[in-house]
Amino acid sequence: MVCAPSLIPRKPGERIKTDRRDAIKLVRLLRTGDLSAVYVPTVDDEAFRDLARAWVSAKDDMKRARQRLKAFLLSHGVRYVGRADRGAAHRRWVSAFSFDNLWQQLALDELRRTIEDRLAQCERLESALREAVLNWRFYPAVLGLQAMRGVQFTTAVGMLAELGDLSRFAHPRQLMAWLGVTPSEHSSGNKRRQGSITKTGNSYARKLLVEAAWSYRHPARVSPEIQRRHEGIPKPIIDRAWDAQVRLCRRYRKLIARGKEKNIAVVAVARELSGFIWDISQLAMSLAVPREVHTA
Numbered sequence: 001m002v003c004a005p006s007l008i009p010r011k012p013g014e015r016i017k018t019d020r021r022d023a024i025k026l027v028r029l030l031r032t033g034d035l036s037a038v039y040v041p042t043v044d045d046e047a048f049r050d051l052a053r054a055w056v057s058a059k060d061d062m063k064r065a066r067q068r069l070k071a072f073l074l075s076h077g078v079r080y081v082g083r084a085d086r087g088a089a090h091r092r093w094v095s096a097f098s099f100d101n102l103w104q105q106l107a108l109d110e111l112r113r114t115i116e117d118r119l120a121q122c123e124r125l126e127s128a129l130r131e132a133v134l135n136w137r138f139y140p141a142v143l144g145l146q147a148m149r150g151v152q153f154t155t156a157v158g159m160l161a162e163l164g165d166l167s168r169f170a171h172p173r174q175l176m177a178w179l180g181v182t183p184s185e186h187s188s189g190n191k192r193r194q195g196s197i198t199k200t201g202n203s204y205a206r207k208l209l210v211e212a213a214w215s216y217r218h219p220a221r222v223s224p225e226i227q228r229r230h231e232g233i234p235k236p237i238i239d240r241a242w243d244a245q246v247r248l249c250r251r252y253r254k255l256i257a258r259g260k261e262k263n264i265a266v267v268a269v270a271r272e273l274s275g276f277i278w279d280i281s282q283l284a285m286s287l288a289v290p291r292e293v294h295t296a
Contacts, residue, residue, distance in 0.1 A: 002037065009029065065115045066115060076104070151277075175275070244273070
């Protein structure tokens with residue numbers, strides 16, 4: 001059992017520390033159940049998580065490189081009039097634009113070259129990640145989670161790489177608390193005071209969860225993209241994903257009708273979405289989704 005040192009109770013006036021005292025204290029705390037266990041991933045899980053985090057870091061670097069290029073152009077009064085989606089049309093426009101001043105053109109070329117390098121790095125890491133996930137023990141859960149609305153390959157891989165084995169959570173409420181999407185509370189007596197979410201646990205997994213929850217603002221439906229991800233997935237998982245979509249879309253509309261702000265409603269939806277993620281991942285691992293199903 002690996003325990004978190006920061007969560008071991010310590011008396012304020014305790015100023016004597018020896019190995020014997022520490023051993024006695026640990027035995028007493030273990031007997032009373034006051035020690036918090038830490039999840040230790042396997043060697044393969046940690047290696048896959050390192051690859052997934054390298055992919056995330058490369059995408060963040062590419063985002064910052066694009067922001068630097070945009071800021072550079074805006075500082076010289078250059079604006080793109082088309083759709084700002086950083087797509088092929090935008091890249092063609094950037095590659096065709098040039099400055100009259102040689103030094104400014106050199107700076108622009110370096111900024112464009114940085115973006116191309118980051119883009120090539122992201123493509124290499126994504127290709128490696130799609131190949132590595134085929135041999136990962138949580139690959140069935142990755143496929144099962146993609147049956148849900150708003151959970152694509154990026155979200156499924158990112159969340160499972162950070163969360164690890166979801167079976168370590170005995171109840172979905174434990175996963176919600178670990179992700180930090182449960183409301184904080186300071187109650188006493190007959191008064192109950194609840195505040196904002198606790199924001200504990202893994203911040204990147206919580207970010208992916210909230211981003212996926214935004215897709216439930218719209219009415220429940222199965223788009224062609226979701227139908228394509230349903231190919232080869234067992235019917236119980238598809239039915240559970242549809243139940244999640246119906247419930248969460250209805251939940252969002254009810255919260256908005258009660259006057260809740262959009263961000264608050266989305267976080268509430270994300271909290272319930274984590275429960276469905278826990279359920280579907282367990283179901284996918286038990287049903288063993290076929291490995292020949294695509295990972296797109």
